[in-house]
Amino acid sequence: MTYTTHADLGGQPGFGPVAPEPEGELFHADWEPRALALTLAMGATGSWNIDASRAVRETLPNYRDLSYYQIWFGALEQLMLQRGQVFADELASGQMQHPAAPVARVLQAANVPAVLAKGSATERPASAPARFAVGQAVRMHLGRVEHHTRLPDYVQGRRGTIEHIHGAHVFADANAQGLGEQPQWLYTVVFDEAELWGDDAPRQNLAVSVDAWESYLEPAA
Numbered sequence: 001m002t003y004t005t006h007a008d009l010g011g012q013p014g015f016g017p018v019a020p021e022p023e024g025e026l027f028h029a030d031w032e033p034r035a036l037a038l039t040l041a042m043g044a045t046g047s048w049n050i051d052a053s054r055a056v057r058e059t060l061p062n063y064r065d066l067s068y069y070q071i072w073f074g075a076l077e078q079l080m081l082q083r084g085q086v087f088a089d090e091l092a093s094g095q096m097q098h099p100a101a102p103v104a105r106v107l108q109a110a111n112v113p114a115v116l117a118k119g120s121a122t123e124r125p126a127s128a129p130a131r132f133a134v135g136q137a138v139r140m141h142l143g144r145v146e147h148h149t150r151l152p153d154y155v156q157g158r159r160g161t162i163e164h165i166h167g168a169h170v171f172a173d174a175n176a177q178g179l180g181e182q183p184q185w186l187y188t189v190v191f192d193e194a195e196l197w198g199d200d201a202p203r204q205n206l207a208v209s210v211d212a213w214e215s216y217l218e219p220a221a
Helices: 032-043 050-058 068-082 088-093 109-118 172-176 193-197
Strands: 137-140 159-169 184-192 207-213 217-219
Touching: 032 050, 032 068, 050 068, 050 172, 068 088, 137 184, 159 207, 184 193, 193 207
Parallel strands: none
Antiparallel strands: 137 159, 137 217, 159 184, 184 207
């Protein structure tokens, strides 16, 4: 089956300008905080990892027609359906119809503030030295990726410069596929606007930074 992401919109024309919202405006409807709470509670059970949930979100066929929390809730339904934690008749009726599926962990209400404050670290011990150095020119991978990836399409094949090395982190591509964490070195790569958009695009004196795992990179010629 061909993997298709509907979320990689950076650099694509036809979507209009980005309209920033006011700081602190977190929700737009009364049901959205409940969708967030359900997603966090189920994520805390350990039934899937964050990268697997992102993969389901971005492959929702109506992704571009959904609001932010509609995407979260739609993905939650799919993740739970895949694992027998909810069934189609329950979603249709809004009522529990089957015995609850066991889960590895339960996030108790009293522990929510501490769990959210702690977060979930992704840095891991490195198994080998970093292949690239700060200031080195690199070229990004070019080619179709048949799985979830954090490599934006608009930087594929483009030449950039290593600006920062972040250590080894959980490799999202592998983690999303259930292949384990497979930590890799993570770099910030900076691109000149002309490299990304071409010399004919209006100049805004901008540089674009992308965090990229080592397997996304190769030395620039």
